Amino acid sequence: MIDVFEFEFMRNALLAGLLVSVICGIIGTLVVVNRLVFLSGGIAHAAFGGIGLSFLLGLPVMAVTLCFSFVVALILAGVTLKAKHRSDTIVGVLWAVGMALGVIFLDLTPGYNVDLMSYLFGSILMVTHFDLLVMVVVAILVFLITGCYYQDFLAMSYDEEFARLRNVPVKPLYFLLVCMIALSVVVIIRVVGLILIIALLTIPPYIAEKYATSLRTMMVFSALLSCLFTSSGLLLSYFLNVTSGAAIIMVAAVGFFISLLLDRLFTRRASMISVSMDN
Amino acid sequence: MGPPVINVRKLWFSFDGQPVLKDVTFEVNEGEFLALIGPNGGGKTTLLKLLLGLLTADRGYIRVFGQSPRKVAYRIGYVPQDIHINQNFPISVMDVVLMGRLISSRARRRHSKDDKLSAEKAMGELGVWEHRDRQIGDLSGGERQRVFIARALVTDPEMLMLDEPTASVDTKGQGEIFEHLKQVNEKVTVVLVSHDLMMISSYIKSVACVNQFVHYHPEAEITAEMVEMCHCNVDLIAHGLPHRVLRKH
Numbered sequence: 001m002i003d004v005f006e007f008e009f010m011r012n013a014l015l016a017g018l019l020v021s022v023i024c025g026i027i028g029t030l031v032v033v034n035r036l037v038f039l040s041g042g043i044a045h046a047a048f049g050g051i052g053l054s055f056l057l058g059l060p061v062m063a064v065t066l067c068f069s070f071v072v073a074l075i076l077a078g079v080t081l082k083a084k085h086r087s088d089t090i091v092g093v094l095w096a097v098g099m100a101l102g103v104i105f106l107d108l109t110p111g112y113n114v115d116l117m118s119y120l121f122g123s124i125l126m127v128t129h130f131d132l133l134v135m136v137v138v139a140i141l142v143f144l145i146t147g148c149y150y151q152d153f154l155a156m157s158y159d160e161e162f163a164r165l166r167n168v169p170v171k172p173l174y175f176l177l178v179c180m181i182a183l184s185v186v187v188i189i190r191v192v193g194l195i196l197i198i199a200l201l202t203i204p205p206y207i208a209e210k211y212a213t214s215l216r217t218m219m220v221f222s223a224l225l226s227c228l229f230t231s232s233g234l235l236l237s238y239f240l241n242v243t244s245g246a247a248i249i250m251v252a253a254v255g256f257f258i259s260l261l262l263d264r265l266f267t268r269r270a271s272m273i274s275v276s277m278d279n
Numbered sequence: 280m281g282p283p284v285i286n287v288r289k290l291w292f293s294f295d296g297q298p299v300l301k302d303v304t305f306e307v308n309e310g311e312f313l314a315l316i317g318p319n320g321g322g323k324t325t326l327l328k329l330l331l332g333l334l335t336a337d338r339g340y341i342r343v344f345g346q347s348p349r350k351v352a353y354r355i356g357y358v359p360q361d362i363h364i365n366q367n368f369p370i371s372v373m374d375v376v377l378m379g380r381l382i383s384s385r386a387r388r389r390h391s392k393d394d395k396l397s398a399e400k401a402m403g404e405l406g407v408w409e410h411r412d413r414q415i416g417d418l419s420g421g422e423r424q425r426v427f428i429a430r431a432l433v434t435d436p437e438m439l440m441l442d443e444p445t446a447s448v449d450t451k452g453q454g455e456i457f458e459h460l461k462q463v464n465e466k467v468t469v470v471l472v473s474h475d476l477m478m479i480s481s482y483i484k485s486v487a488c489v490n491q492f493v494h495y496h497p498e499a500e501i502t503a504e505m506v507e508m509c510h511c512n513v514d515l516i517a518h519g520l521p522h523r524v525l526r527k528h
Binding site: 033151152154155158161162163164165166167168209212214215217218 | 355357359367430
C-alpha cells in the first residue's frame with residue numbers, strides 16, 4: 001500500500017485533503033453552531049455561476065469565482081440580517097440562479113466544453129502545486145482570523161444578544177464569517193466538488209459537537225475527523241476505482257452513522273443503569 | 280432614591296404590524312428595585328429589550344443614564360430568559376460567565392487573571408462555582424439561570440435587568456437569589472421581569488404592570504387600578520401575611 005504514495009498526484013491529493021480538513025474543521029464548526037448550513041449551501045452552489053463566468057471571460061477560475069462568491073455572500077449576509085423571515089427563500093433563489101447562470105455561461109463559451117464533473121464532484125487527484133499553495137494561504141488566513149477573533153466569534157455564536165450588549169461588533173463579524181465561508185467554499189470545491197461540499201462542512205462538526213467541551217476543541221476534533229475521512233476516502237477511491245470526492249463523503253457518512261449508533265447505545269445503557277439503580 | 284436612570288416617554292412599539300407597547304411613560308430612579316409584572320405576551324420582555332437597545336421603538340423617547348440605550352448597554356448586566364439559548368453548545372460554565380468580561384475595547388484577546396477572579400467571586404455568590412468546568416447544557420434549569428445571573432454580575436454593572444431569573448428555580452433557591460439581589464441593590468438599580476408576585480413582593484421597591492400599556496407605581500404595592508388593567512394574578516396576594524401587597528380596602 002505504501003507504493004501508492006510514490007505517485008506525486010497521490011501525495012498532492014493527500015496534502016490537499018489535509019489542508020481542506022483544517023479549513024473545514026474551523027469554518028464548518030462556525031457554520032454548524034451558527035446554523036448557517038443552508039446559507040453555505042447557497043454560496044457554494046451560486047459559486048458555480050462564478051466558475052462559468054471565468055470560462056466565458058477566459059480569466060483564471062479561482063480569482064473570478066472568488067469575486068463572484070464574495071458578491072453573492074455579501075448579498076446573502078445582508079438579506080439574512082435585514083429580512084430574516086425571507087432569508088430562506090432568497091438563499092434558495094440565489095442557489096438556483098447561480099447554478100443556472102454557471103451552466104448558461106458555459107454553454108455560451110466558445111471552444112471545447114469544460115468538464116463540468118470536475119467541479120461538481122471534485123478533482124482532488126488533479127490538484128496542482130498552485131492549488132496547494134492557495135489552500136495553504138487560505139488555511140493560514142482562516143486560522144489567524146479565527147484565532148484573533150475567537151472570543152468574539154464564541155460570544156456571537158453562543159449568545160448574540162448578550163454579545164451585542166458587550167459591544168462585540170456582531171454585524172461586521174457576521175459579514176466576516178460569511179466571507180470566510182465563501183473563501184473556504186471556493187477552495188473546497190476543488191477537492192470534493194460542489195455537490196458534496198455541504199457534507200464535508202457539516203458531518204465532522206456534527207460528530208465533534210457531541211464530544212467537544214469548547215468551540216476550540218470542536219474545531220480541532222472536526223479537523224481531525226475530516227483528515228481521517230479525506231485520507232481514508234482517498235485511499236478507498238484508489239483501490240476501489242471510484243470517484244474520490246464521493247468516496248470521501250461516503251466515509252464521512254459511515255462515520256456519521258457510527259457516531260449516531262454509539263450515541264444511542266450509550267444513552268440506552270445510561271438509562272438502563274439508572275433504571276436498575278432505582279429498583 | 281437617586282436621580283432618574285431610566286426615562287421613557289410616549290413609547291410605542293409594534294411587531295409585524297401588531298402593537299405590543301402603547302404610549303408608555305415612566306421613570307426609574309437610581310437604586311430602585313422595580314418589578315415588571317403582567318400577563319404573558321403583555322410586553323414585559325419587549326420593554327426590557329427596548330431599554331437595552333436590542334430593539335428600536337417606533338415612536339417615543341427612551342433615555343438610560345441620560346443617553347440612548349445602545350450607547351450605554353454595556354453598563355447594564357442582562358439576564359435573559361433561559362429559553363432562547365442553544366443548550367447543545369460546547370461551552371463550559373466558566374466560559375459562559377467569562378463572557379460578561381468582554382469589554383468595549385477589543386484590545387485584549389484573552390481573559391486576564393482579574394477576569395477569572397471576578398468570575399470566581401460571582402459564581403461563588405450564586406453557588407455555581409462547583410459547576411465551573413461542567414458543560415452548560417448539563418446543568419439543570421435553575422443552575423443555568425444562576426450562571427446567567429453570575430455572568431451579568433461580572434460585567435460590574437450599574438444596573439441589572441433580569442428577565443424571569445427564577446422561573447426554573449425552587450422556592451428556597453428563589454429566596455436565596457432574591458436575598459443576593461437585595462444586597463446587590465444597595466449599589467445597583469435592579470429591574471426585574473417576573474410573573475410571580477408572591478416571592479418578589481418583600482424585596483421590590485416599585486412595581487410596573489405591563490400589558491400593552493404600562494402602569495407604574497413607585498411603591499411595592501399593587502393598586503386596584505393595576506389589577507383591573509392588567510389582570511394580575513390576584514389570587515396569590517393575601518393581606519398582611521407574609522407580605523402585604525394589596526392596599527387595604
